Amino acid sequence: MRRDIVIFAAGSRGDVQPCVALGRGLAERGHGVRLIVAAGHEPLAAGLDTSVLSVDPARLLETDEVREWLRNGRNPLGFVAGFRRVIRPMAEMLLGEILAGCKDADLLIFPTLGFVGHHLAEYLGIDDALIHFQPSQPTSAFPHPLVSRAYGANRLSYHLVEQLAWQLSRPFLNTWRRDTLALPKLPLGGPIRTVRDVPVLACFSEAVVPRPPDWPSHVHVTGYWFLDEPSWTPGPRLADFLAAGPPPVYVGFGSMTPPHPEAMAATVRAALRAAGVRGILAFGDDGAGDDDVLVVGDVPHSWLFPRMLAAVHHGGAGTTAAALRAGIPAVVCPFFGDQTFWGGRVAALGAGPAPLPIRRLAPEPLTARITAAVGDERMRRRAADLGRRIAAEDGVARACAALENAHGAGAARRVGDGLGAAGNHGNGDDR
Known part of the structure; x- marks a missing residue:
């Protein structure tokens, strides 16, 4: 069955290209596809509908302020301070642009950051899926990729990273939920429990990261999503x-x-x-x-x-x-x-x-x-x-099949969890 799918592909080129490859694969299977991309990356998505963000995160990396923030990436206090200084002022503008880009969709495919796709899917009453460019599903096999050492607490490291990300984004995301989406504010612990049930597309190869035995069946290690360039001639x-x-x-x-x-x-x-x-x-x-x-x-x-x-x-x-x-x-x-x-x-x-x-x-x-x-x-x-x-792997085909087989599961879970759908919130009745 044809679906109208939005893929959040903002970020550096290394983030955008796999999403374009996935989008083209889904389009070839008869789905409608729109990519949300940052300004300057539209040429990569040629042939697909795009919604363009006004801020390119890759260009932000070129500023001295952001470089200093990134150098503190494994210094929690420095990272938190940098996040508030650099990212938060842009959040309101970007969230509005992302929401506009999701118009008429019935499936959202977003990276984990802030679980923005999950909030939007709740508002719109549609399905969502997560993209993991690195192995971010909790496991006892190894610590979270953003944690250098977990001292024997591998699984706990994932919860700590998720909670840090949620606590950083909670003030403006909860405000956005209340004032723009007319959804209830989420509790201190955030949406982690419900997000755990949505399909996960792990965009890497099992030859590189063997699948841990404690990952649930809705986590799909698909293989990489390569965007093969058209014929290219060097100078x-x-x-x-x-x-x-x-x-x-x-x-x-x-x-x-x-x-x-x-x-x-x-x-x-x-x-x-x-x-x-x-x-x-x-x-x-x-x-x-x-x-x-x-x-x-x-x-x-x-x-x-x-x-x-x-x-x-x-x-x-x-x-x-x-x-x-x-x-x-x-x-x-x-x-x-x-x-x-x-x-x-x-x-x-x-x-x-x-x-x-x-x-x-x-x-x-x-x-x-x-x-x-x-x-x-x-x-x-x-x-x-x-x-x-x-x-020899075909990661795009495996990801497309996983999404098609998961049709409808997300919306049913949200209703069952009592989070509600857009029909109850989109008109502001629950404000």
């Missing part, structure tokens, strides 16, 4: 550089801006040369370079990575997935958040050396890790094996 400088010698090592940090780009570039060049390899740098002046290092602009990872000897990157979920799919070893240099988790997974799987946090980046440790990534045959074979497994 002459890149084509000539690749043809002029052996495969180089890619170095790039996605939407993460190094704190001192010029010094970082010098460190990376020194490490590449000490390791005896050529390099492609995805930061710095586009087109700059010399005989053994070239700086490039925006090049699709799906085209570039299979032509690389290895990749040095920040550990974002999307970049990690692209490097693993390409079957090349990776040196992960995490900045914050779940990047440390993904770097740990790459190393644990034998597809790369131990992560090198960006704050510790220096020529000697980077040289040692690049040397291992390009010279350790066992590591290279393991990366290639993983690449073949991931490339």
Whole structure:
């Protein structure tokens, strides 16, 4: 049965591309699809209906204030203060734009942040599903990806992260529920209990994160949702550089801006040369370079990575997935958040050396890790094996099937839980 589906795809490119891939997969199966995207990302969603947010979270990452906040990502007090200073002033505007983008939908697919999709689904009386770009479903197998160590309390770490997120967003979300959605305020503990029952699409591969045995059946580990770029042709400088010698090592940090780009570039060049390899740098002046290092602009990872000897990157979920799919070893240099988790997974799987946090980046440790990534045959074979497994998966098809099989379950649960639906709240009768 055809459904009108809204997917919240705002964020950096690594967040948007998987959602576009899912949206196209659903559209090919006959569903109506609208993506909520940030300004500037509309070209990625070509062919799909879009609702555009006025604020691009990726551009916020470029401000000094936000960089300082993100550097405090594992400092709870610093993170809370930064959240209030940076995010809260934008919340009212963004929530209004998101609500407008959900018009006429009968299924919402949203990431976990703030459980905004769940509030909207309650208001509209429709189904919702969650996207997990990292394993965020509680388990005893490992701690939450945003927690470095749980000291034996793995499952508890998920509740702590969820409660921190809810307590940060509760003041403005409850105000929004009351004043805009005409819904009752949620209690101190938030919507965690009811959200636990909605379908979860875990957008990663079981080859990378084996499914924990204590996850319930409505958590679907689908495999990655890759957005295969159309035919892409490199410019002459890149084509000539690749043809002029052996495969180089890619170095790039996605939407993460190094704190001192010029010094970082010098460190990376020194490490590449000490390791005896050529390099492609995805930061710095586009087109700059010399005989053994070239700086490039925006090049699709799906085209570039299979032509690389290895990749040095920040550990974002999307970049990690692209490097693993390409079957090349990776040196992960995490900045914050779940990047440390993904770097740990790459190393644990034998597809790369131990992560090198960006704050510790220096020529000697980077040289040692690049040397291992390009010279350790066992590591290279393991990366290639993983690449073949991931490339054989069809994460989009599995996610689409999971959503179609879950039809109607969310609305029934909300009515049974006594939360109500839009027919009771949309006209303001319960204000």
